[in-house]
Each structure stands twice: as C-alpha cells, then as structure tokens.
Amino acid sequence: MDFDDTPEEAAFRAEVRAFLEANTTRKATQRSYRKRALDEADIARAKVWQAKKADAGFAAITWPVEYGGRGGSMMQHLIYHQEEEHFVVPQHIFNQSIGLALPTMMTHGAKTQVERFARPALRGDEIWCQLFSEPAAGSDLGGLRTRAVRDGEDWIINGQKIWTSNAYFADFGMLVARSDSSVAKHAGLTFFWIDMKTPGVEIRRIRQISGASNFCEVFFTDVRIPDGQRIGAEGDGWKVAMTMLMNERLVVGQAEGPDFEDIFELAKLVKVDGAPAIQDSAVRERLADWYIQQQGLRFTKFRAQTALSRGQTPGPEASITKLVSATKLQDIASYGVDLMGMAGAVMDPGVAPMNAWFQEALLYAPGKRIAGGTDEVLRNIIAERVLKLPAEARADKDVPFRDIPTGSKG
Incomplete structure (x- = not known):
C-alpha cells in the first residue's frame, strides 16, 4: 500500500490547490450549519462555479478531451476531490450529470447523443x-x-x-x-x-x-x-x-457529516454529571470505537487509492466504505445529540453546540444508508464478490415478469 503521491501526482495536487486557493476560500475550523434546501440562488452560484472548474479543466477530469474533459486518470479525479473538501464550494448538484448520466451515455449511447449533451452538462448549463x-x-x-x-x-x-x-x-x-x-x-x-x-x-x-x-x-x-x-x-x-x-458507487463514496474529530470536540464542550464528557470512561470507550472505524475506513480508502495510482480498478470492496461510514455517521449524530442533553432538541444553529450540526445530521443520516445502495445490498455485494460466499437464492430469476406473484388478490 502506497501512502505518498508520485511526483506526477504531487505536481497535479499542487496545481489543484493553487486553483482552489485563487478562486475560493478554505473552510473554517468551526463546522457550519447544513443548508436545508437548494433554491434558485444556490443553483445559480453552483453553475458559476461549475463553469469556472470547466474552464480550468477540473470539471470532468476523466472525460475524453473531445468532450471537454481532461483525459485524466481516476487518481487525478480523487486528488482533486481530496483537495476540494478543504474549501468552501457550492453543493455538488452536478454529480448525477458529470458522474452518472454522461459517463453512462458515453458507454452505451450514440455519439450524436454525447456530442449534444456533454459540454452543456460539463459547464452546468444543463442538469x-x-x-x-x-x-x-x-x-x-x-x-x-x-x-x-x-x-x-x-x-x-x-x-x-x-x-x-x-x-x-x-x-x-x-x-x-x-x-x-x-x-x-x-x-x-x-x-x-x-x-x-x-x-x-x-x-x-x-x-x-x-x-x-x-x-x-x-x-x-x-x-x-x-x-x-x-x-x-x-x-x-x-x-x-x-x-x-x-x-x-464512485460518486456516493463516504457519507459526509460529523466524524470522530467532531464528536471528540463535542465531548470536550459538553458536561456529564458536572464534568466534561471527555472525562467519562463510557464516553471515551465510544470515542475509541469510532476512532478505530475511522482509521479502518482511512486505510481501506488507501487500498483503493493505491489501485488507482497503479492504473488498476478498485474492486467491490469499495462497498465497505459506504456501508461502514453511513452507519457510523448515524451513530455519531445520535450519540452527539444525547450528549447535549436537553440542548439536543435545539435546532437553532446560533444557540445549539457545534452550530446544531449533530441535530441536522441525525435527521439526514438515515437517507445515507439508502442512497447509492442500501445496507442490505452492500452486504450482499461484499459477501458474494469479496468473501466469495454463495449467492442468495432467487426464486424469480428465470420467471417471466408478468408471472411473478405480486401479493394476495383476495
């Protein structure tokens, strides 16, 4: 497993960082309250940012040059997003355009279809x-x-x-x-x-x-x-x-939200039985579990990163990242709200600890366990394709769809 960039990767990372430093700002240490909905102003700002990325060659790094992409590698794509995570940028409303729709069209669609839709999607003109x-x-x-x-x-x-x-x-x-x-x-x-x-x-x-x-x-x-x-x-x-x-699977990746560092910070801020929660042995035990999970995910991602760096394709074990991180996010959010006591019911970011980030995460976390593949689907992928266990029995496998029972008609 490689932990360091190659000279070429390091040069690309420096190029990305210079672009981000020149065009946006770094995130503050304090977590901000998650925006609840996208309105017209949000979409307009996102389109401006997407066009700027496209002009700089970072909007669709792995796309062919003929369609406005960079013709780059998945490793370069990964490096860009690693760096962008540290900066304030609009919400990623173009993931389905850039990461799903157009790559699928490039694989299975007619060339005329791709030529019609690639560049408007690249620049954010069409979603x-x-x-x-x-x-x-x-x-x-x-x-x-x-x-x-x-x-x-x-x-x-x-x-x-x-x-x-x-x-x-x-x-x-x-x-x-x-x-x-x-x-x-x-x-x-x-x-x-x-x-x-x-x-x-x-x-x-x-x-x-x-x-x-x-x-x-x-x-x-x-x-x-x-x-x-x-x-x-x-x-x-x-x-x-x-x-x-x-x-x-590549677009969804790890669930975003409060992680070990955030619950650790919260445990220093709030009190349990009159003392900082971080001093409670039961709290420290839970923190240790999440630290171990975080490091396990970190090294699992390094395995995928190593494969990309060597020009290989990461295997189905990448499903582990989404499965573990989504559950961890929900557990951390729930525990953080519990640690706040009565303050855990407060959604006002100006009043609640940590800008009510844990409260907001608790409400959106269940969806993360469904989007991009449910826990059950991902466990089946891991069982069948990573652990090589026998596939589930499927009674409807070769049955005409119209003959599949749909429930009682009585």
Missing part, C-alpha cells in the same frame, strides 16, 4: 437526474413497473419514480422502464433519456423529516418520446443501468 427507484422497486431495481410501450417510431411511458434527487430543477433524466413483461425481469428493460419538461411528466417534491425537500416523486402519464432517445439496444436496459449504478 441531469436519475429516474430509477419506484415505490415497489428500490433495492430490487429489476422489479420496476414503469412501462415503455413501442408505438411506431415513438415510445409511450406510464408509471412512477420516487426518491429522485433534485428532479425539481433538473433539465433531463436518465430513465429505465419495462418494455417487455414476457421475459425475466432483468431482460425486459429499456433505457432512455428524457426531457423533464415533456408533456405528461409531473414532479412532486417530498418533504423530508429534516425540513428539506430535495427528493421528488415523478409521474409519467402517456409521455411520448421518440426512439432516438433510447440509450442502448431495446431490452438492454439492465446492462445500461448497471453501468450507471457502478458509476454511482
């Missing part, structure tokens, strides 16, 4: 969302029921998607729908891109427990789109979707 999950098909995406029916040179879409991040301001979406129910569930899917302003598309924002409403329901009622908006072959939707999900 994409991911239309995958449904009320009855989340972890089991193959069970989706949104229908795509061929009508001459067009397709007619009917159905519903849910938990679609940022759909309310997205310009386009990547949609997977069922085009054939007479074959096994994974074989009857087809993939499309869709304009979110198309007649028949209805978007409803979902109010979350944190007060935010960045997730949406999206309804399709007789939405007509041309066959030219298909990505990949008819019936190849599962293969295209898997490419997009693998890209998503």
